[in-house]
Amino acid sequence: MLQAINEQGKCIIPAIMSANEIKQFKKTFEMFFCPVCKEQVRLRLGTKRIPHFSHISRADCPNHVGGEGIDHEQGKLQLFNWLKKQGYVVDLEVYLKPIKQRADLLMNYGSRMVAIEYQCAKITTQEIIKRTKGYQSVGITPIWILGSSQMNRQGKAILKLTSTLQHYLHQYPSNDFARLLFYCPHTHNIAFFDLVSFVTSYRALGEFCFLKLSQLQFSHLFKQGVIDPIPNQWLIEKKKFRLSSPKIGYSSEQAFYQWLYLNQLHPSQLSSWVGLPVSGQWLIKGSVWEWQARLCYDFFNKQVNFTDQELAHFAKPYFQSSRDYPLILKDVNPIRTYLNYFIMSDLITCNGNYYKLTKQIGRYKCVEQSLYNDQRLHIKLKRDMRSQM
Numbered sequence: 001m002l003q004a005i006n007e008q009g010k011c012i013i014p015a016i017m018s019a020n021e022i023k024q025f026k027k028t029f030e031m032f033f034c035p036v037c038k039e040q041v042r043l044r045l046g047t048k049r050i051p052h053f054s055h056i057s058r059a060d061c062p063n064h065v066g067g068e069g070i071d072h073e074q075g076k077l078q079l080f081n082w083l084k085k086q087g088y089v090v091d092l093e094v095y096l097k098p099i100k101q102r103a104d105l106l107m108n109y110g111s112r113m114v115a116i117e118y119q120c121a122k123i124t125t126q127e128i129i130k131r132t133k134g135y136q137s138v139g140i141t142p143i144w145i146l147g148s149s150q151m152n153r154q155g156k157a158i159l160k161l162t163s164t165l166q167h168y169l170h171q172y173p174s175n176d177f178a179r180l181l182f183y184c185p186h187t188h189n190i191a192f193f194d195l196v197s198f199v200t201s202y203r204a205l206g207e208f209c210f211l212k213l214s215q216l217q218f219s220h221l222f223k224q225g226v227i228d229p230i231p232n233q234w235l236i237e238k239k240k241f242r243l244s245s246p247k248i249g250y251s252s253e254q255a256f257y258q259w260l261y262l263n264q265l266h267p268s269q270l271s272s273w274v275g276l277p278v279s280g281q282w283l284i285k286g287s288v289w290e291w292q293a294r295l296c297y298d299f300f301n302k303q304v305n306f307t308d309q310e311l312a313h314f315a316k317p318y319f320q321s322s323r324d325y326p327l328i329l330k331d332v333n334p335i336r337t338y339l340n341y342f343i344m345s346d347l348i349t350c351n352g353n354y355y356k357l358t359k360q361i362g363r364y365k366c367v368e369q370s371l372y373n374d375q376r377l378h379i380k381l382k383r384d385m386r387s388q389m
């Protein structure tokens with residue numbers, strides 16, 4: 001922990017004090033106490049870590065958070081200083097008794113209270129949800145900033161996101177895309193990742209942006225620039241899928257390839273309408289290729305005329321059973337987003353609650369034909385989206 005109470009009851013943060021001031025503590029044998037459990041704590045000075053305190057005897061104090069390490073302390077302090085510099089009223093390591101949680105940073109932002117969690121250690125999905133909801137239950141907006149060691153980048157626009165990490169995605173009602181934040185205390189870089197769509201269950205395609213903390217205002221964490229909803233990188237991913245062969249051992253994938261086989265289909269033959277980027281893919285089981293293929297061939301083609309309810313009923317088994325994403329504050333519906341592509345192109349017409357497919361969704365004879373058409377549809381949808389904006 002970075003702060004403690006001295007004998008006069010004053011809050012002390014040695015990490016932001018001068019070497020001389022700290023020397024004084026040693027001379028006067030000043031004693032320090034934990035702000036939460038009031039037990040005595042020890043001031044720790046060393047060359048490797050920034051000055052901090054640790055409990056002498058108790059490890060069961062809620063203010064004692066184990067396993068976070070040096071990066072966590074450094075990053076937390078840097079974020080604290082960054083907010084202070086911008087004139088915010090911000091407190092470090094605040095224990096919130098009613099919810100029994102300790103926020104790394106707690107600040108006032110307009111009329112809101114915001115808790116910042118700088119999370120370097122891996123925690124479980126249940127823990128993320130519990131802590132997020134804990135803050136929300138007392139009217140505090142939580143913001144999670146992940147340690148850069150949790151960023152598993154797999155290409156210019158690709159991030160590997162396990163189902164646990166997906167629960168850190170933030171989406172405010174004013175944002176079109178869900179976002180993850182990372183901070184590295186060594187480079188002082190904040191990384192934004194704005195998610196466009198998942199390609200497979202864990203492969204996320206989006207836009208990265210790296211900025212020095214000093215160039216950034218706190219309010220930027222909520223703001224989103226113009227992001228291409230159909231990035232060109234998507235076509236590369238689509239081509240990869242078309243040319244891929246089934247991976248043995250993934251049971252959900254095997255079931256999909258079996259379905260393709262039974263329908264005398266191969267990834268290279270699927271219509272270009274299968275596999276379009278959508279927001280909210282995290283709510284769905286399996287990849288975009290799978291549910292969109294089934295929707296096209298098993299529902300749109302067979303049903304032709306359908307209602308919202310019928311579509312929702314068909315899509316239901318494809319949704320995750322648990323849809324607990326308390327940081328997603330926008331109402332996202334990937335099926336609806338997908339349907340909109342068809343409506344935009346008049347392939348499906350819409351009359352109130354009634355929909356009609358105007359032309360059967362076909363298949364291609366060879367991979368050259370499909371790659372060519374993927375590209376054409378990509379350009380067309382991009383143009384249509386732009387004209388709608």
Ligand SMILES: [Zn+2]
Pocket residue numbers: 034035036037038039055061062063064
């Ligand atoms: Zn304590």
